[in-house]
Amino acid sequence: MAAVQQVTLSNGVEIPQVGLGVWEVPADQVQQNVETALELGYRHIDTAAAYGNEEGVGAALRATGLNRKDIFITTKLRNGDQGYDQAFVAFDDSLKHLGLDYVDLYLIHWPSPKRNLYVQSWAALEKIYEDGGARAIGVANFLPEYLNVLLDGSDIAPVINQFELHPTFQQAEVERVSKNEGLAVEAYSPLGRGVDLKEPEVLDVASRYDATPAQVVLAWHMAHGRIVIPKSVNRARMEENINSVDVHLSGDDVALIDSLERGNLQVFDPREAEFSQIR
C-alpha cells in the first residue's frame, strides 16, 4: 500500500498528505466511493455539509473495520450556517450526519464577505475546538484580505487554508501568506478538475517518469509541501492518485510545472461565492 506522509499541523495534529475529496459525489454513491478509498489505503476523507453526502461518508466509516482514530475526517461550515449561534447547530448536525462524536478538522467553507460573519463563526469554531469536537480548525477559500482580518480578530489561529490550487491556477500570494502565518496549504481541485492533465508539459514530464499526468501533478503539489484531496469515483484512478506518493520530481521539473500558471480558475471566486448552500 502507498506510504502516504503525514503533515504536522501547527497544533501538532497530523494529517495524511493525500486524501479523497468527495465534492459532487452523489449521496447514493459516496459510501461505495469512500469504502473503495479506505480499501486502497486512503486514510483522509474531505467532505462538507454543503456536499449533502456526510451520511454516506459516515456509513462507509462504520462499514470498515478500521479504528476511528486511524482515519482523518474533514467537514465544513456552509455559508448559510455562518454566525456564532448557528455554527454550533450546524456542527452538531454534521456530527449527527456523519455518525461521529468528533471530526479531525472543521473548516469555514467560504469567507462569504457580504455576510461578513466569518469572525463570529470562527469564535464558534474556537469553542468547538476547545471542547474537543474538532481536533483542528481551519478555513477554506480565505484570500489574504480575509485571512488577515480573521487572524486579527481571533485567539486561536487556523491550522489550514484549503483553496483551489493546480498548475494553471496557483494562487501564489494566497499560498505565501498562508504559509507565512503558519497555516498548512491544502489544494482542492488539485488536478484542475482534470483540465490540467492535458497540458503538454505535464504529459512530457509524465512520459519521462513512467508516471501518469495525474501522478505528476500530485507529485508537484507534494514537492511544494501541500496536502492534496483529488476527487475520483473510479477505482483505478483513485489508486493511481494515491500512488503518486512514489513519484519524486526533479527541481527542474517542479519549476517546469510552476511555469504553467495562467489564472485558470475552475471553481468559484471566494469574493463572489455567497451561495447559501441550502440544506
Ligand code: A2P
Ligand atoms: P473521475 O471522478 O471520473 O475519476 P479535481 O480533484 O482536480 O477536482 O479533479 C477531479 C476530476 O478529475 C474528476 O472529473 C475526476 O474524474 C478526474 N480525475 C481524478 N483522478 C484522475 C486521474 N488519475 N486521471 C484522470 N482524471 C482524473
